[in-house]
Amino acid sequence: MGVVDVIWMVLILGAAGYLFYRSVIKKKGHCPGCDHGSCDKK
Amino acid sequence: MSLAKIENETAVPAASGKSHLRPVPAETITVAVAGNPNAGKSTLINALAGSRLHVGNWPGVTVEKKEASFDFAGRHIRLVDLPGTYSLSPYTEEEIIARDYLVSQRPDLVINVVDATNLERNLYLTVQLLELGIPVVMALNIFDEAEAKGYRIDVPAMEKMLGIPVVPTAATRKSGLDELLKNVVRTVDAAAAVPPRLSYGTDIETAAAAVGEELHSRHPALAARYPVRWLALKLLEGDTKVQQEVNLGPDALPAEALRHLRQAHGEDIEALMADARYGLAAGLTREVLHKPEIRKTELTEKIDRIVLNRFLGIPIFLGAMWLMFKLTFDISTPFADWLDAMIAGPFMRWATAGLGAVGAPAWTVSLATEGVMAGVGFVLVFVPVIFAMMFFITFLEGSGYMARAAFVMDRAMHAIGLHGKSFIPMLLSFGCNVPGIYATRTLENPRDKALTALLLPLMSCGARLPVYVLFAGVFFAASAGTVIWSLYVMGIALAILMGLIFKKTLFRGEAPMFIMELPPYRMPSFKSLCLHTWEKGKHFLIKAGTYILAVSVFVWFLLNLPWGVESKRDSYLGQAGAAVAPIFAPIGFGNWEAASSLLTGIIAKEIVVGTMGEIYAPQALSEAAEAEAVTPTLSEDLAEIGGGFLEAVQGAGTAVFSTFGVSSLAAEEEEGLGPLKNSVRGAFTPLTAYAFMAFVLLYMPCVVVAIAMRQEFGSWKWFGVAFVYQSVLAWTVALIIYQGGTFLGLGG
Numbered sequence: 001m002g003v004v005d006v007i008w009m010v011l012i013l014g015a016a017g018y019l020f021y022r023s024v025i026k027k028k029g030h031c032p033g034c035d036h037g038s039c040d041k042k
Numbered sequence: 043m044s045l046a047k048i049e050n051e052t053a054v055p056a057a058s059g060k061s062h063l064r065p066v067p068a069e070t071i072t073v074a075v076a077g078n079p080n081a082g083k084s085t086l087i088n089a090l091a092g093s094r095l096h097v098g099n100w101p102g103v104t105v106e107k108k109e110a111s112f113d114f115a116g117r118h119i120r121l122v123d124l125p126g127t128y129s130l131s132p133y134t135e136e137e138i139i140a141r142d143y144l145v146s147q148r149p150d151l152v153i154n155v156v157d158a159t160n161l162e163r164n165l166y167l168t169v170q171l172l173e174l175g176i177p178v179v180m181a182l183n184i185f186d187e188a189e190a191k192g193y194r195i196d197v198p199a200m201e202k203m204l205g206i207p208v209v210p211t212a213a214t215r216k217s218g219l220d221e222l223l224k225n226v227v228r229t230v231d232a233a234a235a236v237p238p239r240l241s242y243g244t245d246i247e248t249a250a251a252a253v254g255e256e257l258h259s260r261h262p263a264l265a266a267r268y269p270v271r272w273l274a275l276k277l278l279e280g281d282t283k284v285q286q287e288v289n290l291g292p293d294a295l296p297a298e299a300l301r302h303l304r305q306a307h308g309e310d311i312e313a314l315m316a317d318a319r320y321g322l323a324a325g326l327t328r329e330v331l332h333k334p335e336i337r338k339t340e341l342t343e344k345i346d347r348i349v350l351n352r353f354l355g356i357p358i359f360l361g362a363m364w365l366m367f368k369l370t371f372d373i374s375t376p377f378a379d380w381l382d383a384m385i386a387g388p389f390m391r392w393a394t395a396g397l398g399a400v401g402a403p404a405w406t407v408s409l410a411t412e413g414v415m416a417g418v419g420f421v422l423v424f425v426p427v428i429f430a431m432m433f434f435i436t437f438l439e440g441s442g443y444m445a446r447a448a449f450v451m452d453r454a455m456h457a458i459g460l461h462g463k464s465f466i467p468m469l470l471s472f473g474c475n476v477p478g479i480y481a482t483r484t485l486e487n488p489r490d491k492a493l494t495a496l497l498l499p500l501m502s503c504g505a506r507l508p509v510y511v512l513f514a515g516v517f518f519a520a521s522a523g524t525v526i527w528s529l530y531v532m533g534i535a536l537a538i539l540m541g542l543i544f545k546k547t548l549f550r551g552e553a554p555m556f557i558m559e560l561p562p563y564r565m566p567s568f569k570s571l572c573l574h575t576w577e578k579g580k581h582f583l584i585k586a587g588t589y590i591l592a593v594s595v596f597v598w599f600l601l602n603l604p605w606g607v608e609s610k611r612d613s614y615l616g617q618a619g620a621a622v623a624p625i626f627a628p629i630g631f632g633n634w635e636a637a638s639s640l641l642t643g644i645i646a647k648e649i650v651v652g653t654m655g656e657i658y659a660p661q662a663l664s665e666a667a668e669a670e671a672v673t674p675t676l677s678e679d680l681a682e683i684g685g686g687f688l689e690a691v692q693g694a695g696t697a698v699f700s701t702f703g704v705s706s707l708a709a710e711e712e713e714g715l716g717p718l719k720n721s722v723r724g725a726f727t728p729l730t731a732y733a734f735m736a737f738v739l740l741y742m743p744c745v746v747v748a749i750a751m752r753q754e755f756g757s758w759k760w761f762g763v764a765f766v767y768q769s770v771l772a773w774t775v776a777l778i779i780y781q782g783g784t785f786l787g788l789g790g
Contacts, residue, residue, distance in 0.1 A: 001405075001605065005403060008403075008406070009599075013595070013596075016591070016592040016595035016596060017592070019588055019589065019591065019592040020593065020596075022588070023585075023588035023589040023592070024589050024645070024745060024746065024749075
């Protein structure tokens with residue numbers, strides 16, 4: 001495994017981490033019954 | 043004879059400052075849509091704006107205010123859908139939300155949606171809306187049903203008595219909407235002053251005028267901020283929330299005005315005001331509504347005699363649920379199998395070939411196929427099941443049966459210290475627990491809200507369906523629908539049991555009375571059903587494309603780190619699973635694969651099957667490759683996809699007509715299970731599979747529910763309670779199933 005592979009892994013994990021943060025932590029998940037798919041403003 | 047004196051308030055008292063001088067309407071018109079629960083507010087907004095607000099034929103669908111906007115006659119109209127309320131008294135969360143919005147935000151106009159089949163009750167709110175001094179246009183909705191019942195409503199007389207435009211509408215048929223909007227624009231343009239008002243009689247009006255003068259002279263800031271007449275009436279009737287808000291108690295009111303009122307009508311001025319409002323509503327109804335002399339027994343009453351029967355109500359509810367799951371399972375399974383075959387076959391092959399063609403390293407091919415496609419793909423396989431179930435739930439909501447379900451459960455709910463209204467958030471939770479948690483705000487007191495929220499996660503949400511469908515399909519093929527139904531019933535039964543325990547421990551006290559409107563049965567339109575099914579189901583697709591995708595990537599890394607690990611058992615996730623697996627040994631699934639799946643499933647229950655997909659992917663893929671000695675060409679793949687879809691359509695069509703016959707899964711049994719299902723079959727027995735499903739049903743709420751509970755109750759306390767009791771309950775129930783089954787010789 002070379003340096004390029006490690007960089008790709010970090011990038012992929014970073015993107016997955018950001019996706020997780022954005023959808024679960026920031027937008028508080030997706031559910032039916034909430035405006036615009038998230039319940040971030042109650 | 044006119045029952046109500048109409049006063050056109052064309053001039054504003056000098057002392058009132060600028061409080062009632064409405065600005066010239068701008069291009070954007072803000073219109074609040076207010077009305078009783080189930081009067082059709084959300085349907086009307088959807089029809090006007092082409093939006094997709096959640097609509098159900100049961101009260102309490104709109105818990106908070108929602109918005110939609112559109113252009114009409116060169117104006118931008120912003121509609122605000124307020125929660126359904128019977129009045130503007132500050133007793134329920136919905137009433138507080140609606141009233142606060144109207145008083146503090148002062149929309150340009152209110153569309154008062156009135157159910158023409160329930161005129162008198164709806165007019166009580168109308169009367170209160172008119173107190174606010176905001177221009178009102180009435181949408182006399184469900185007018186078609188009123189006419190069908192033989193009701194004759196004298197609309198011109200209503201307009202004259204109320205002093206506002208009244209437009210007959212039928213939102214479901216989009217009838218009268220253009221006229222309604224024209225009246226909205228016309229009224230806003232003409233609203234140089236406040237709208238006409240109804241008189242509550244000399245005594246109340248004299249007292250209100252005295253209080254108003256007092257406000258103008260001694261509290262000009264309040265008079266500028268609030269509609270003076272409304273504020274005067276609220277202070278007179280002793281509205282504690284308003285008193286606190288404006289910091290004025292009964293002592294601040296002119297003594298003479300209060301004394302006269304009390305001498306003439308007694309101490310209870312709040313009751314006097316309510317009587318005056320009811321009097322207006324009742325009198326107005328008498329004047330304008332003409333019902334047919336002899337009313338035939340309506341269809342709704344005929345059906346209710348059966349479904350609300352003291353002895354038949356609950357069995358019918360359970361039967362309706364069983365039918366729903368049976369149909370869901372039979373219709374959707376052919377499509378789920380088709381998707382499964384597509385993802386495990388052509389899609390995996392294409393991804394492998396595509397990545398190979400661009401020279402991608404081997405690990406990225408594994409990440410794409412054994413990680414993302416196995417993880418996300420195996421969740422997507424169950425999307426047809428989820429959509430089918432959402433379709434039937436939407437049908438039950440739209441038809442009006444859900445309200446009956448809450449009604450028949452009232453007695454059971456009373457046993458646990460709640461009332462039938464608490465069952466509505468629980469029914470919502472069958473789709474997703476999160477809106478169920480938010481719907482607890484329709485409950486009046488904090489005790490009911492907390493207790494209901496604690497019991498909600500026991501209602502099986504759609505996210506758990508993939509787990510049930512996978513395991514029931516593999517181990518209980520012929521009776522899969524019944525097995526899934528039994529899990530839902532188990533959830534309800536355990537909610538009742540836990541409610542009883544909580545009632546004697548954490549939540550002592552009596553259950554409040556239950557007054558719930560039972561709307562008439564309606565046949566929802568197919569378009570509306572499809573629209574709302576999509577609204578409910580699309581969130582599962584969004585989840586799959588966002589955090590389930592992210593978790594699938596994490597899981598792949600956790601299954602492949604430390605780098606170069608030989609066996610997945612030795613990976614980080616495998617080690618974590620193996621570490622906690624002994625906890626699950628007494629309940630029948632003490633293997634690291636099941637334990638790892640349950641750990642990741644904490645984030646979302648669908649991830650349980652996604653993780654299993656990733657764990658078993660290499661084995662499943664190699665079996666699939668062995669089964670297919672020659673790699674198919676692209677045209678063969680496309681033919682397989684098209685042919686498979688046609689077979690699925692045929693299979694679903696057959697299932698519709700043979701719901702009570704042989705399950706579609708029985709056919710699959712003969713053809714052999716898919717490779718992934720084979721892996722699951724090797725790791726579980728029917729008994730451990732059932733214990734596993736029960737555990738997934740009951741173990742801790744997912745992360746999103748946890749966040750919702752934290753948001754709704756302001757602390758982690760109730761989530762903490764739910765986490766502890768559900769973990770203990772899940773383990774105990776699974777133990778009883780597994781050990782009891784083994785004792786009875788069912789363990790094979």
